[in-house]
Amino acid sequence: MKTRLLRGLAVGGQTILLVAGLLLLPLFSQPGQASQELLDMQQNHGQWVTSGRDYALTRYSSLDQISTQNAKDLKVAWTFSTGVLRGHEGTPLVIGDTMYIVTPFPNIVYAIDLADPNHAIKWKYAPVQSEDAIPIACCDVVNRGAAYAAGKIFFNQLDAHTVALDAETGKELWKVKQGDIKQGQTITMVPLVVRDKVITGISGGEFGVRGFVTANHVDTGEQVWRAYSTGPDSEVLIGEDFSSPYASHQGKDLGVATWKGEEWKRGGGTTWGWYSYDPELDLFYYGTGNPGAWNPDQRPGDNKWSMTLFARNPDTGQAKWAYQMTPHDAWDYDGINENVLVDLPADGNGQVQKVLVHFDRNGFAYKVDRTSGKVLAADKFGEVNWAEEINLETGRPVENPDKRTKEGANTEDICPGAMGTKDQQPVSYSPRTKLFYVPTNHLCMNYEGMKVRYIAGVPYVGAIVKMFPGPGGHRGEFIAWDPVAGEKKWGIKEKWSAWSGALSTGGDVVFYGTMDGWFKAIHASTGEELWKFKTGSGIIGAPMTYLGPDGKQYVAIMSGIGGWSGLVVAGDLSTDDPTAALGAVGAFADLGKDTNKGGMLYVFTLE
């Protein structure tokens, strides 16, 4: 570890300062200090210690050996087969000289020795978990990776368990059950560690799961708090600290009052996205998912707090603010996408605003004051026709009534489709270009609500959805987004949805992958394609970069098609049923011609 940190000194000047400070700190601090330790480690851009690289989820690394000049010379350095053939949505971690990856179900964790010339497997942890979890994973059996803190690796199993492993040995330290697969509860997300708490969400929005976020003690796994997405304030953990600038967000027990009857008990609002944390404000941020069922007529009301951004205190779980983006959802615009924490100049007055930027499934890019929950701007970043705009006074969308879906009627040509303008694929923000790099979907849909009966452990959907390519026929676009101006700077149209995450670097090279398996290096300012490599399977993972023991910069990506969009290939689905995979097959039926199942880590470097 120490040699590793010293090696950072060889990197650009920016890193030297940061590493110098880090050397003064104990390497593995006490649990209470875990977030300080993580914050310090995040300053070393040669490592990748949390899935978004930093708590702000920028997915930006200052490493700059790979530049716009030499990216064309990138070559495969080494590869690793995960042995699993489902969707690989995760990001590897690099801590010291070890890389950690988590596979899709059965969620094998590998520690790979980067110092070993053979990249030997240092340890492998293969959990024993019930296969009953497989069929209740709505959108393939993906896993988005591991978290690190205080010498431990934390990850979530599909069968709704959180596990802590010794980072050195792979020994299981504890394992706790967060949910019950018999109730349709699974977990695919990567945990967030803040101080002595590991914070996880839950999946199952298509099963009427009532969403929640749980904090467990990093040493024991003991549950510290749990905050639900629906229900009375006492269970949502809305108390005295809570405030909202919007009238529709004020009042008691809105998590009950904005539902008909007891629908809130199966009201969704699951919590499966990427979580960010602001150490200064001591708040963490996440979004909640779609309300259950997808048939809106079955659950009149705003359906709070589904489709909501939450800011919570990590020690108590208490909400500081909440903002519901899509009240009474009628499109499955699941609001779980990540909130990237950036400080941006305010319009006109030269001041800096602490904001979070959230590219929502509903097609609006929200810029929210992360101290108060007030929306500063909301701009369309793709094809959107369900709403005209977001009213910044009320915080509510100004809907197009023709596109609000209903039970028993097929509402046609709604944009975006249920996968949203962006799904889970995480964005990157470069402080150098001050641009967001956003992998997007370009899909529209027909949507017909249907009455559906709630049965525990069985899907609770109630909608027939058919998705199809948006205007122009392409299904995705990788865009650069100016968050200050609220507009797209450039875009690269993709045949398929850009379902991979983005990475930006100090060399002004941006990386992303495509569902047909291309891994691409792009000029961060111009969008020019600098290099590409066709991997063995489609890419839905999120790339990362690290500094190897040899001092060279490496870029790594998991290749393995799947996820909701790629399920037609990963799950061997019929290509004849456009409604299959909750409407995904309509848009992706021909994917199997362009790629095949796989499960490989690819690592690239300069020659």
Add this chain to the structure above:
Amino acid sequence: MLNRTEGGRRVALPAPPCLALLLLLSASLFPAAAWATEKSEATKPFRVCADPNNLPFSNQQQEGFENKIAEVLARGLGQAVAYTWWPQRRGFLRSTLNAGKCDVVMGLPADIDMVLTTQPYYRSIYAFVYPADAPYDLSSFDDPILKELKVGVHLIGDDYTNSPPAHALSKRGIVDNVVGYSVFGNYADPSPPGKIIEAVANNEIDAAIVWGPIGGYFAQRQAVSLRVVPVVSEDESSSLLLAYDIALGVRKSDEALKDTLNGLLTQHTEEIQQILVDYGVPGMALQPAGSHDPQQDTAVSDTQPLQASNGQPTEARDKAEQEVTNGLVKLNPYTGNPAAISEGEELYKLLNCYSCHGLRGGGGMGPDLTDEEWKEGTGDDTRVMDQVMTGRNKMPGYDGVITEEEAWKVIAYVRTLYKGNPSTIEW
């Protein structure tokens, strides 16, 4: 239609229609499904598995002659009859008697292998059924007039496997004027096997050749007078069986119960024969004539006792069974029934099936239901039923959520989504 069978499909070895129900026995025993277990009762009942809609043999209102005979036997034991209802299709014995849901099954061929059988309690034969005022007499497949008439026969399953009479007619080149009726008919209607007799009464066909008990029973219930004339045996060298000894079946381990039942059958012979007469069952001397009085097997209708050829029945049936399990019979009462399939589709939506499997079965969270891989991996409809109810760790079980009847309808709908090779259909 029989000529559909001729249109390139394999012609199975003959199997008699009512018996066909019993021949569709898969060799492998599948573990008993837990979802339809009868409640145990304090006083020991006489537990019988029977088809709930199969007159004249049995129905849920207990109006069939096998129901009546069961009552006689139960009374002899001082017990009450407790039924487990199950359609008599392939998998019947596996899913009922051999799954422990009951102790006795009525009306099995006396030499069936899968169970232990008692002594026979009646013997019957195929019979011609035609209007009493018809200007012809029928008693043999060799009657030349058969080539002129429109003749109805029972066929098994929805791909019209031949029953023995169909086979016999076909052997004689009597094909074009033969009309096939599925012995399973539309299970949503009462008494599906009776349709063919109604067709005779309505002059839709000139004559029917059916298993005796079916002919005798339904002929009595038409507005016009019909004759029921047992078929004269065809040549002795044929392995075609037209007459069968019928017995009770118990589990192979239940020797004691078998002995008890044999005693009861002997003791109550007269009562049983009276029931058979009441139901118009064309009877014959039991084969072999032995322990009980063959002459008491009253012949009804205008027939005389006949000797049926006995050939090599076991071998013949084994072959027939093999053909049948190779894929020619449906198990689901609603297969091909448009109304039930439509209901099944609505249930498929209401119960969220489509969320995992797609509206057209294309899959998603769950597998693609339209391809051969799934069909082969899952098996026949009874296994799909088991899958639906228990989940078998692959999906949420629907036991307690839907009724068996609803599940059959959903399965009937799912089968319409199949896009694989039609010649491999065997549900």
